[in-house]
Amino acid sequence: MSDDLVARAEAFLFMEGGSISLRKLEQLLNLKRPALLETLTELSRRLEGRGITLIQTETEATLATTPETSHAIEKAYEKELGREIGEAGLEVLAIILYRGASTRAQIDYIRGVNTSSTIRTLLARGLLERTGNPDDAREYLYRPTTELLAHLGVRNTNELPEHASIVEELSAFEKQQEVPQKNHGEID
Secondary structure, three states: OOHHHHHHHHHHHHHOOOOOEHHHHHHHOOOOOOHHHHHHHHHHHHHHHOEEEEEEEEEEEEEOHHHHHHHHHHHHHHHOOOOOOOHHHHHHHHHHHHHHOOOOHHHHHHHHOOOOOHHHHHHHHHOOOEEEOOOOOOEEEEEEEEEHHHHOOOOOHHHHOOOOHHHHHHHHHHHHOOOOOOOOOOOO
16 A cells, blocks of 8 residues: 555545545546555554544545544634624625635635635535536535525525626626636645
């Protein structure tokens, strides 16, 4: 079992930020199922005694905090989630609500700054959801959750204040600025 293979499996699981299907992991690592399972077993062994563990089902795998560290993580998140989302969070939500499903590269370009931590906070609060991008499997699309729409008191984004005019202005801005549709080097 090569150290490089185990390290790559760990990196893919980390970058996914959630569960990844074993089928996708097989493709990413160019392995057949028995070799993948052997690699994941070795990764699990190497993570013993650390703050992260490998959780695996018959179809998926993910990295998660260990039971020993999860209490400290929960307390930190409670403190973080108790704070206001701030101007950056409101800007990201506005972009996604009015623009529709967007990649991180698109959001970053419109805001002019990196939004990784802001998006992570909004995901943790259940205000955004992350889905695969059907146009590029290497990136994600971020969408508003039904909980966010319910909190705003709307059934869909078309009911947002000044929806049509803001969508039109945002579309004109994107056409003028040529917002990147894909950033092939980026992994969200």
